[in-house]
Amino acid sequence: MEAIIAALKTKLTDEQISTNDTILELHSKDETYHQASLPDLVVFPKSTEEVSFIMEVAQKYKTPITPFGVGTSLEGHVIPYDNGITVDFSLMNKILEIKAEDLLVKVQPGVTREQLNKELKKHGLFFTVDPGANATLGGMAATNASGTTTVKYGVMRDQVRDMEVVLADGSVIHTGNLAAKSASGYHLNGLFVGSEGTLGCFTELTLQVYGIPEHIVAARATFSDLTNAIESVTSILQAGIPIARVEFVDEASIVQINKFSETDYPVKPTLFLEFHGNESGLREDVEFTREIMEDHGCEQFLSETDNAARTQLWDARHNLAYAYAHDYVGKKMMLTDVAVPISELANAVKYAREELDQLSIPGGVLGHVGDGNFHSIVMIDLDNEEEVQKAKIFNEKVVLYALERGGTCTGEHGVGIGKKAYQQQEHGAALDIMVQIKKALDPNNILNPNKIVTIDK
Numbered sequence: 001m002e003a004i005i006a007a008l009k010t011k012l013t014d015e016q017i018s019t020n021d022t023i024l025e026l027h028s029k030d031e032t033y034h035q036a037s038l039p040d041l042v043v044f045p046k047s048t049e050e051v052s053f054i055m056e057v058a059q060k061y062k063t064p065i066t067p068f069g070v071g072t073s074l075e076g077h078v079i080p081y082d083n084g085i086t087v088d089f090s091l092m093n094k095i096l097e098i099k100a101e102d103l104l105v106k107v108q109p110g111v112t113r114e115q116l117n118k119e120l121k122k123h124g125l126f127f128t129v130d131p132g133a134n135a136t137l138g139g140m141a142a143t144n145a146s147g148t149t150t151v152k153y154g155v156m157r158d159q160v161r162d163m164e165v166v167l168a169d170g171s172v173i174h175t176g177n178l179a180a181k182s183a184s185g186y187h188l189n190g191l192f193v194g195s196e197g198t199l200g201c202f203t204e205l206t207l208q209v210y211g212i213p214e215h216i217v218a219a220r221a222t223f224s225d226l227t228n229a230i231e232s233v234t235s236i237l238q239a240g241i242p243i244a245r246v247e248f249v250d251e252a253s254i255v256q257i258n259k260f261s262e263t264d265y266p267v268k269p270t271l272f273l274e275f276h277g278n279e280s281g282l283r284e285d286v287e288f289t290r291e292i293m294e295d296h297g298c299e300q301f302l303s304e305t306d307n308a309a310r311t312q313l314w315d316a317r318h319n320l321a322y323a324y325a326h327d328y329v330g331k332k333m334m335l336t337d338v339a340v341p342i343s344e345l346a347n348a349v350k351y352a353r354e355e356l357d358q359l360s361i362p363g364g365v366l367g368h369v370g371d372g373n374f375h376s377i378v379m380i381d382l383d384n385e386e387e388v389q390k391a392k393i394f395n396e397k398v399v400l401y402a403l404e405r406g407g408t409c410t411g412e413h414g415v416g417i418g419k420k421a422y423q424q425q426e427h428g429a430a431l432d433i434m435v436q437i438k439k440a441l442d443p444n445n446i447l448n449p450n451k452i453v454t455i456d457k
Contacts, residue, residue, distance in 0.1 A: 001040050004085070007057045008043060016044045016091075027068055027078070027086045031133075033332040033382060033391075034076035034417060039066065039086035046091045048164060048172060048203040055201070056170035058085055062444050067197040069110065069136030074335055075416030077143060077196050082449050087201060089138055095119050096204065104161060104178060105209050109138025109202045125209045128153035131412065132318045138202045143414035144194035148317070151237075151370030152244040152276065153210065155412070157193040164204035165192055168442040178206065191437070196414055197448035199441050213244075213276035217286050218310040219303040221293050226250060226269040226353065226365075230346035232296035233271065233369045237342065239292060241285050245274040246370040247317055250353060253324075253364030253377070260323030261316040266300065271369075272317050274310070320366060324377050328362055331379040334391045337419075338402035339373040339411030348405070352376050352398050359390050373411030415452045423452065 008017055018024075019041045029036040040063075045051045058065045064084030071078055080086055093110035100123045107116060114134045116127050129140060131147040139145075141163065146155040153159075162176035175188035192199055223229040226248075233246055249257065249270045258265055273289065275282045290301045304310050325333055340348045353365045356376055367374025376398060380387045399409045399422055409415075409422040423431050435453050438445075445455045 004057060004061050004063055005041065007060070008054065011053050012043065012045075012050065016046070016050075018042045018044075027071070027088065028080070030071050030073040030076060030078050031333075032074050032076065032418070033334050033380065033388075034079060037079050037081045038083065039080040040083045042068075042086045042088050044088050044091045048166065051087065051092075051166045051201055051203050052170040052172055054085065054087060055166050055168060058446050059169055059444065062446060064446050064449050065197075065201070066448050067109075067138070067142065067201050069139030069142075070112065070134070072133040072135045073139065073143060073416065074337070074413040075410070075418035077414055077416040077448070077451060078139075079417065081417070084446075089136065092203065093136075098123060098125075099178075100125065102178065103209050103211075104206055106204060106206045107137055108204060109136060109141075111137050113137065113140065120209055121212070124212050126212050127159070127207065127209050129156050129159060132321070137205055137207070141193050141202055141205055142196050144412070146368070146371070146373070146412040148245045148247055148274075148314075148368060150368055150373070150412075151246060152242060157190060159208045160189050160193050160205060161208060162204075162206040163189065163192055163202050165200040166203055167200045168444065168447050172203070173200075176206070194414065196416065196451050198438060198452050199447060201447075215277060215279040215282050215305075216244075216310065217275045217282050217303055217305050218313050219271075219273040219275075219286065219289070219301060220265070220313060221271045221273065221298050221302075222266045222268045222300045223270070223293075223296070223298055224268060225297065227346045227350055228297040229269045229271055230349055230369055232293045232298065234342050234345070235292050235296065236289055237370065239288065241289055241292075242275075242277065243273060243285075243289070243370060244276040245272070245314075246368075247272040248349065248365075248367050248369040248374065249317065249320070250365045252362070253320055253366050256323040256327060256364065257316045257320060260319060260326055261312070263312070263316055265316075268299070272313060274314075320364075321377060324362070324364070324379055328379040330381065331362075332382050334378040334380055334395065335413070336376040336378070336395050336398050337373070337410050337413040338398055338407055339371065340402050340405050340407035342372050344405045344407065345369060345372050345374070348398075348401060348407075349374055351401055355394055355397055359394055361387055361390060368411075371411070372407070417451060420450075420452065420454075
C-alpha cells in the first residue's frame with residue numbers, strides 16, 4: 001500500500017489521501033446490519049481528471065476501488081470487503097449547470113438530493129426521486145434509487161439523460177446526450193445506472209427535473225384490514241387517477257410514528273397519499289379517490305392542502321426507519337426490499353406481515369405500494385445469533401415469495417452483498433451476460449468486486 005500512496009501523492013495532496021483510523025472506520029459500513037470491513041485508504045478527488053488518475057493507479061496495482069457517497073446504502077454496496085481504495089466523492093459536490101428551459105440539470109456525483117432541490121426551487125423546479133435519505137445523486141444513480149414519488153415520475157434510471165463515467169482503465173466516456181429520446185446505439189444509461197460502482201465511477205450526471213406543481217394535496221386514509229388498504233390502491237391505479245405518492249404503513253409502524261413524531265394517528269393499516277396538479281383537477285381526483293377507498297372499507301379519509309400539515313405527514317413517513325432505531329436502542333435494522341406485480345401485492349404484504357408476526361422480533365411492513373414495492377423493517381440484536389438467523393430466514397422467505405410470482409429481489413435498494421445470492425434465480429442465463437459485461441469493462445475486477453456478480457480470477 002505504501003507504493004500506491006506514493007503514486008497517488010504525485011498528483012493528489014496529502015489532505016486528499018487518508019489512512020486515519022476514524023476515516024477508515026466511517027467508510028467501512030453502510031446503514032444496515034451488514035458486517036463492516038475497512039478500506040486500506042480513502043481518497044477524496046476534486047475532478048474527473050483526478051478520478052481518472054486514481055483509477056489508473058488502482059489498475060496498475062490491481063487494487064480494488066469502492067465508490068462512496070454518504071454511506072446511506074442498505075445492502076452493503078459501499079463496504080470494501082476486498083479492502084483497497086475507497087473513493088469518497090464528497091468534494092465533487094457542485095451543481096454545474098441548470099438548463100431551466102430544457103428541464104435539465106448537470107451535477108457532480110457528490111451533490112445530495114436536498115442540496116439540489118434547494119437550488120432548483122429558485123427556478124421553480126424540483127428533482128423527483130425521493131428515497132427518504134439525503135443521499136448523493138451519484139449513489140442514487142449507482143443503485144437506481146426510487147422512493148415515494150416513483151408511481152408518478154419514475155425511478156432514477158428514468159431521470160438520467162447523460163453520465164460522465166470513468167472506466168476501470170481510467171478512460172472517460174459519456175453514456176447519453178441532452179435529447180429527450182434517442183434510438184442511437186446501445187442504451188448505456190440503462191446499463192450504468194444501477195451498476196453499483198462495478199462498471200465505472202460516475203463523475204457527472206445530467207438529470208431531468210420538473211416544474212413544481214401548481215397545487216399539492218396530501219391525504220391519510222385508515223382501514224381496518226391491510227388487504228382492503230392495498231386493494232384500494234390497485235383500484236386507484238386502474239381508474240387512472242394520476243396520484244403522485246401512495247405509501248402503505250402497517251399498525252406496528254403507526255405505533256412507532258406516533259411515538260417518534262408525536263402524532264396521534266389511529267393505530268390501523270394506513271395509506272399516505274399525495275396528488276400533484278391544478279386546484280380544480282385535484283379536487284376531483286381527491287374526491288374520486290375517497291369514493292374508491294370507501295368502497296374498499298376505508299374508515300377515515302383526511303386531506304390536507306396546508307404546507308405545514310403536508311410536511312408533518314411526510315416527515316412522519318420518512319422518519320419511520322429512524323423511529324424504529326430510536327425506540328430499539330442497541331438493535332440494528334434489517335430492511336427488506338422486494339417488488340411484485342400489482343395484482344400480487346395485497347397477498348405479498350399480508351404474507352410478509354404474517355411471517356414477521358411469527359418471529360417474536362419487533363418490526364413493521366411498509367412500502368411504495370403504487371409501484372408494487374414494499375419493505376419490512378426488522379430490528380435485530382446482532383449479538384443474538386438466533387435473532388439474526390430468524391431475520392435472515394424471514395428475508396429469504398419474502399424474497400422467494402416475490403420471485404415465485406414474477407417479482408424482483410430488490411425494488412430499489414440494489415443488490416450489493418445482501419441480494420447477491422438471488423441473482424441466478426431471478427435472472428437465469430441473463431446473469432451470464434452480466435458477468436461477460438463486467439469482464440469486458442473491468443477485466444482485472446477492481447471495481448467494487450464481488451458485488452452483484454462474482455468474477456472468477
